[in-house]
Amino acid sequence: MQGDDDYMHIQEFQKMMRRLYFHRDSERGLKGTFNWLVEEVEELREALENGDRKEVEREFADVIAWLSSLANITGVDLEKAALAKYEHKCPKCKKAPCACTF
Amino acid sequence: MQGDDDYMHIQEFQKMMRRLYFHRDSERGLKGTFNWLVEEVEELREALENGDRKEVEREFADVIAWLSSLANITGVDLEKAALAKYEHKCPKCKKAPCACTF
Numbered sequence: 001m002q003g004d005d006d007y008m009h010i011q012e013f014q015k016m017m018r019r020l021y022f023h024r025d026s027e028r029g030l031k032g033t034f035n036w037l038v039e040e041v042e043e044l045r046e047a048l049e050n051g052d053r054k055e056v057e058r059e060f061a062d063v064i065a066w067l068s069s070l071a072n073i074t075g076v077d078l079e080k081a082a083l084a085k086y087e088h089k090c091p092k093c094k095k096a097p098c099a100c101t102f
Numbered sequence: 103m104q105g106d107d108d109y110m111h112i113q114e115f116q117k118m119m120r121r122l123y124f125h126r127d128s129e130r131g132l133k134g135t136f137n138w139l140v141e142e143v144e145e146l147r148e149a150l151e152n153g154d155r156k157e158v159e160r161e162f163a164d165v166i167a168w169l170s171s172l173a174n175i176t177g178v179d180l181e182k183a184a185l186a187k188y189e190h191k192c193p194k195c196k197k198a199p200c201a202c203t204f
Binding site for chain 1: 109110111112113115118119121122123124125126132136139140143146147150158159160162163164165166167169172173176178180181182183184185186187188190191192198199200
């Protein structure tokens, strides 16, 4: 069995982000927080282009962190939202793996 | 205790995305998948502006889904990356809640 530090539900991660940053996120507001998310996605692109592994991992972390912050200030439960749409099958073709034809 | 459908580790969600979409994600490749992520972030912006609650939730789901797809084709464990950077305290000031001064 793994300890708490090894595993984390999406919901727990979002709650951790709330604990750490909600005071700042709510002050900054929706638009400012969304713009930060966009900036982090751009930094992820740069890291992927540069190819530094550690930097890529840190930028993935930042994108999910800012997505969680945005979810916190909009009152969305990221985990519930994700599982409501992706419940072990493709939401379009209802198959697993996805067998959509385009 | 909640059932499997109510809870999901970030890692499990990423694995589910792999099961559903890896065949397509790997064919599409890094750039195409990154561009989809950017498009989903833009759709999230539109949903937030329009204010339809259900649509906002679906777009949050899509962003984390495409971020997971991107992590799958780059071989990054999103959960490990997130917890390596955000381990219950701010990575900059090392405090919880964050007490960074700007």
